Amino acid sequence: MRGVTWITGVLLSLFLFDKSYSNELLQTRYRRAPAEDPKKCSYTFLVPQQKITGPICASATGPEPDKDRVTRMDIADVREVLSKQRREIEMLQLVADVDGNLVNEMKLLRKESRNMNSRVTQLYMQLLHEIIRKRDNSLELAQLENRVLNVTTEMLRLASKYKDLEMRFASLASTVNNQSVLIAALEERCLRGYGRQDLPAVPPLVQLKLKVKGNKKNKRKVTKGRESRRRPELESGYGNFIKTEEGPFKDCSQVRHAGHTTSGMYLLKAEGSDRLIQAWCEHKLDNGGWTVIQRRKDGSVNFFRNWENYKKGFGNIDGEHWLGLENIYNLAKQGDYKLLVELEDWVGKKVYAEYSSFHLEPESEGFRVRLGTYQGNAGDSLTSHNGKPFTTLDRDKDAFTGNCAHFHKGGWWYNACGQTNLNGVWYSGGVYRSKFQDGIFWAEYGGGFYSLKSVRMMIRPID
C-alpha cells in the first residue's frame, strides 16, 4: 500500500512539474513573469535523488541571452564608440585643416623660393657680367698703360733729339746773324773804300740775343733776303663786326664793362674827339677790354708808309692794321692806360711785354711815346724808345744822322735807330737775310734778324 502511494505521488509531481515548466518557458519567452505573485500558489515537490552521471549545466544568470537582442548597454557602447570616432574625425579634420594651411604655406614658400632662385640667378649673371667687364677694363687699362709708356718713351727720345737740334739751330742762327752783321760792315767798308764818302751812315745793327725760352722748336727757315708774303688768313674770331645798339664806346674796356665778351670790331669815340674809330676789341686775353692799336700777322699790309698814313691809320681792322697816331693819342689821353705787346714766334709761342703806363704826346710834339715800367717774359726792347717822337720816311725825328725809317722800312718811335721794329717788313720763317735789319724784330726776343710771326699792341686803362 505504501508503495502505491509513493508511486502515485511521483507521477503527479512529474505531471505538474512538466506542466509548470512548460508554462514558465512560454511565459519567459514572451514576457517576464512578475517577481512575486501573491495570489500564486506554491507547491513543494519531493523529487527522488537522481544519480548524476555527467556534468551539470547550470546558469547562474538565468537563461542564456539571445544573441540578436540589443541591450541599452550595447547602444551606450555604440554611442560611446561613435562619439569617440566623431572626436577622432574632428581631430583628423583639424589635422587636415592644419595640413591644408601647411600645404598652402609650403606652396607660397615654394613660389618664393622659385622667385629667390630666379633673382639669385639674375644677380649671378650680373655679377658674372660685371666681372667680365672689369676684366676687360683691366685689360684695356693695361693696354693703355703700355701705350702711355711707349708714348712717354718716344716723347723722351724726341725731346732729347729736339734738344740737340735746338742747340744746333742756336749755333747756326748765331752764325747767320753775325755773318749778316759782318757782311753789312764789309759792304759799307768796301763802298767807303771806293770813295763813296757821301753815303749816309748805316745805323748800328742789333746783335743776336737769341733767348731760347721754353720749348722753342726749330721749324724756322732762313729766307735769303727775299720777302715772302702770304695772303691774309682770317683767324677764328676775326672778321666779325659786332653790331650793337649801344655805343660808340670810349674804349674797349668800356665795351667789356657793358657786358660784351666777344672779341671783334666795335665802334669807339674818344672823349673830346668827334672822330669815330673802328677798333678791334680783344676780350679773350687777360680779362679782355684791350683796344688793339697795331697788329701784324701775315704781311698782307704794307707798313712802309708816310706820316699822314701813320697819323690817320691804315690796314684792315680784322687783319693787319695801324690804328693811327691821332686815334691812339685821343684814346690814351682819356685816363691812365697801360700797354701790352704780344709777340708770337714761328713755333706758335707767345711772349708778352707790358708797360705800366702808356700815352702819346700831341702831334706838335711828334706823338712822343711815354712808357711806364716794363714787366713780362719777352724782355724789354721798348724802354730805349721811351720819350722818342715818331719817325716816318717823310718825317725824320729820330736821333740818328740818317732816317731810321729808311733803314727799317717802317714808322716808329725810333731812337738811333732801335731795339725793336714792329712796323717793319713781315718775313716768313723767322730768321731772315737782309742788308738792313728791317724785319719785325724785338731784340730781346730773337735778335735783330729774327722776324716775328705775329705781333699785337694793345692798350687798356690801368685797373
Ligand SMILES: [Ca+2]
Ligand atoms: Ca734822323
